[in-house]
Amino acid sequence: MRLPIYLDCNATTPVDARVLDAMLPHFTETFGNPSSGHRFGADARAAVERSRASIARCLNAETPAEIVFTSGATESDNLAIKGVAAALRDRGDHLVTVATEHPAVLDACASLERRGFRVTRLGVGRDGLLDLGALADALTTQTILVSVMAANNEIGVLQDMAAIGRLCRERGILFHSDATQAVGKVPFDVRALGVDLASFSAHKIYGPKGAGGLYVRRGVTLRAQQDGGGHEGGRRSGTLNVPGIVGLAEALALCLEEMEEEARRLMHLRDRLKERIRGALDGVRVNGHETQRLPGHLHITLEGVDGDRLMMELQGIAVSSSAACHSGGTSHVLAALHGAAAGNGASLRFGIGRYNTADEIDYAADEVVAAARRLRG
Ligand SMILES: *Cc1c(COP(=O)(O)O)cnc(C)c1O
Numbered sequence: 001m002r003l004p005i006y007l008d009c010n011a012t013t014p015v016d017a018r019v020l021d022a023m024l025p026h027f028t029e030t031f032g033n034p035s036s037g038h039r040f041g042a043d044a045r046a047a048v049e050r051s052r053a054s055i056a057r058c059l060n061a062e063t064p065a066e067i068v069f070t071s072g073a074t075e076s077d078n079l080a081i082k083g084v085a086a087a088l089r090d091r092g093d094h095l096v097t098v099a100t101e102h103p104a105v106l107d108a109c110a111s112l113e114r115r116g117f118r119v120t121r122l123g124v125g126r127d128g129l130l131d132l133g134a135l136a137d138a139l140t141t142q143t144i145l146v147s148v149m150a151a152n153n154e155i156g157v158l159q160d161m162a163a164i165g166r167l168c169r170e171r172g173i174l175f176h177s178d179a180t181q182a183v184g185k186v187p188f189d190v191r192a193l194g195v196d197l198a199s200f201s202a203h204k205i206y207g208p209k210g211a212g213g214l215y216v217r218r219g220v221t222l223r224a225q226q227d228g229g230g231h232e233g234g235r236r237s238g239t240l241n242v243p244g245i246v247g248l249a250e251a252l253a254l255c256l257e258e259m260e261e262e263a264r265r266l267m268h269l270r271d272r273l274k275e276r277i278r279g280a281l282d283g284v285r286v287n288g289h290e291t292q293r294l295p296g297h298l299h300i301t302l303e304g305v306d307g308d309r310l311m312m313e314l315q316g317i318a319v320s321s322s323a324a325c326h327s328g329g330t331s332h333v334l335a336a337l338h339g340a341a342a343g344n345g346a347s348l349r350f351g352i353g354r355y356n357t358a359d360e361i362d363y364a365a366d367e368v369v370a371a372a373r374r375l376r377g
Helices: 017-023 039-059 073-087 103-114 132-138 161-171 242-280 307-313 332-343 358-376
Strands: 067-070 094-098 118-122 143-147 174-178 197-201 212-216 284-286 297-302 346-351
Touching: 017 242, 039 067, 039 242, 067 073, 073 103, 073 143, 073 174, 073 197, 073 212, 094 103, 103 118, 118 132, 132 161, 143 161, 161 174, 242 284, 242 297, 242 358, 307 346, 307 358, 346 358
Parallel strands: 094 118, 094 143, 143 174, 174 197
Antiparallel strands: 067 212, 197 212, 284 297, 297 346
């Protein structure tokens, strides 16, 4: 077993060797600028359009033109939220989102607030799920966009996308979802879910960093957020990242091929990790809904354990602590679930992925149990 064991697949994933193989020729052979009129341009353009069509099929989009390539989900979230707000400013000035969203969504909304828009941030229950009644009550005639993530990056819970989509459709309000953690891991069909815009990223699904996309349903208008050559149908200027785009498409296609079997395997490993820790220790809280969650995702709080000291003890595994990515404060996601109590104890996020084995899971569980016992004295 090679140490430390990587268990942080919601932060990023390694590039799958099959994805890298698909990308390599596009650095040195098909290296043309897809905007060029000559043969080199045409070859690169063909690779991009094959990728676009493949991604559109994977998401069940109606046409490949509904896929806009970006540098990742942060850019996609910004483009979706600010782009729709700018395009629909005359129709209304109100947006609705959720307190547990990724900073790319929350900060894009805050930026709009400073420009005169109004934003409602809905709370969640102790299980991390949004109350659909509260969402319905928040919608007004001025609401132009609802943004709700499909799967939470920190606590792994899956929101009821289809129900939210139906509600938005009934009210004639656009629905954006940051689907970065859901796409490739759980079924995500934009038409079945009634999603109008969806953000995704290659590096969370065994593709390269710096490549992502935004699904924009046909008929939805968007104001570009970056001026330039008018690429991507005027929605996102900048020379296309051809190897990255090919990698994104390949990574997504592989995830879909293997999804059912891999989800079963990851759920089994996740439950094994959870039961092994809970069987050996008292005072273990699972954060987020126990079953309505991503297959390979576990988030726990160990009561009576200091978070910083626990991270120092865990040398054999690479996991994330909520404290680490929110230095100096409690995670905004845990605070939304548990209020003031969120800061108590040590929180750990396990992101189990494609290359983890049962032996690694057992090792990780044993290391966590031993460290917690030492620190509790
Ligand atoms: C990782 C992540 C992002 C940011 O994606 P990048 O491609 O790294 O910009 C946004 N939202 C969620 C839910 C994520 O998990």
